[in-house]
Amino acid sequence: MNTSDATKDGIRGQRPGREAITGAAGVVGEEQRRQRGNGRRRGEPTRVPEAEFRSYYGKPVLNQIVWAAPDIGGYLFLGGLAGASSVLAAGAELTGRPGLARPLKYTALGAISGSTVALVHDLGRPERFVNMLRVFKPTSPMSVGSWILLAYGPMAGAAAVASATGWFPRVGRLATLGAGAVGPLVATYTAPLFCDTAVPAWHDGYRYMPFVFASSAASAAGGMGLVTAPPGQSGPARRAAVGGALVETAVSTVMERRMGLSGEPYRTGRAGALMRAAKALTLAGAAGAVLGRRSRVASAVSGAALLAGSACTRLGVFYAGRQSAADPRYTVVPQRRRLAEREAAEEERGDAAAVPRARKAEE
């Protein structure tokens, strides 16, 4: 509500936004903007906050992401877990480690089922889920993902059922290998799905996000292997868990640093807390997996920590997106900088290019 009082002496207690200096673009901040534009490279950390960034009463430019955190966070985590579990299960099958292959096949089926249920549950019209299969659109990662799930789900299911019942062992083996081949796509397609949006914290990380998701999936599947497989057969799971955990921590740290302002949401608020928890859990899990390799209990606890860390990573990425969509600064400031850089580049190109701009420069 409006809290200011109009008195005879003027307005009292007015909102600061009313007094914002919002003059012509040609007067306000143009010089500062120029200075900022020069010599600024993408990804350089922002040391000076942009004081004169402007917005419409601080309202966000983007509409807020409508996805629910448990649904879509769970969909990402479970999809990654399923995909990487299938890869490890296929390897375990080929190298004669049934004690590792079997639980991972069950994991893959359970996780991909949960992932699909979460996705359908998140729809505004869940009964129309099948409309996802009306078209195949390479421009829509969600369409591509639906088709990947359609190819992968039955194979993961056949692999798990054949393993549980002992029926059709050949079909089961083929399905295991097929699911293992498609698994990496299941674990990574969700990165383009998130990045192919206007949300700065997601879009600007598109070079790193697939690697974060793939390694996080490997760490989760390895963790699941540590929880479920007998110590004699869990060697590959342990190595996948430790390798995935180290790569995930390294790549997500690099991503947050290199994204400049768009990386800021990963360090603040709920997203920051989740990302820090993810790193702590993941590194602790990796350390436990190495140090406690002789103990079944220590291995299982480490595996659980890795699973929790992977879930925290996905939720952290999700909330970073929400935070960056909610604040117009993350939308406006990088775009302004891009415009300033473009103008500076045009100026360097010489007078010929500057002539059409002359009118604009008068502003």
Added chain:
Amino acid sequence: MSPESSGNGQPARVGFFTDTSVCIGCKACEVACKEWNTVPEDGLDFTSMSFDNSGGLSADTWRHVAFIEQREPLGHQDPGVGRPGTVDLGMPSFELPGAGTGADGRGEFRWLMSSDVCKHCTSAACLDVCPTGALFRTEFDTVVVQEDICNGCGYCVPACPYGVIDLREDDGRAWKCTLCYDRIGDGLEPACAKACPTDSIQFGDLDELRERAERRVTALQEAGVSSARLYGEDPGDGVDGAGAFFLLLDEPEAYGLPPDPVVTTRDLPSMWRHAGVAAAALLVGAVATFAGRR
């Protein structure tokens, strides 16, 4: 507008030119849009910051009138409307107009009003990412949601760089401006343009509108309104030109518009490549874990 004007039987591309310099903030466009398209009521709220009471574009607000009250202590700025030499009445106060002293008392301020709408981008991210094909491009080169197809996945919402399309809460599906697809097919202009009393909202063939806008911005600048600029008219911009573009009197972000929007799918090929490399790395890494004895 003549439906067959491009000569090949295909109707010419149509759009909006919203000239905010003559917008009086009457909100007739908001009302006409709601009435014609039977868009549900979405809260009769007072936003407390201005006369804006719809806040922004959403599933239930397809035209949104932005109100910006600006003090201009920098001085000597044309309010951007009307004949030169008008008497500035200033902010409402108890004193006689012009009786006060200092920047506040002189009433150096202006109101900017702008009717925002879906931009109907040439390269539309919402359409690109829609997994069901519910969003499609019409014969008029506008972007429309088919409500009988949309399953409410919500992907279009964060894809839109302008924050236009949104899910309707009690309905679950995505909604936005259709540029009155049902009206323009019958040779009528969209409801908002029809209702606009000052022709701030102009509907027509996009090429013709661009020429008209160019003439208008030149005229304004020659008249001394140095801050007049076009927004979204350039086919070389990040969305390859908007079907609905604007004449603004301030920077786009002051109106809640992104200053340099880029369609996100422009980077999608690179995203797929990165994801492919990551998937291959995952496979190779997994193979490597089986290299050991145990």
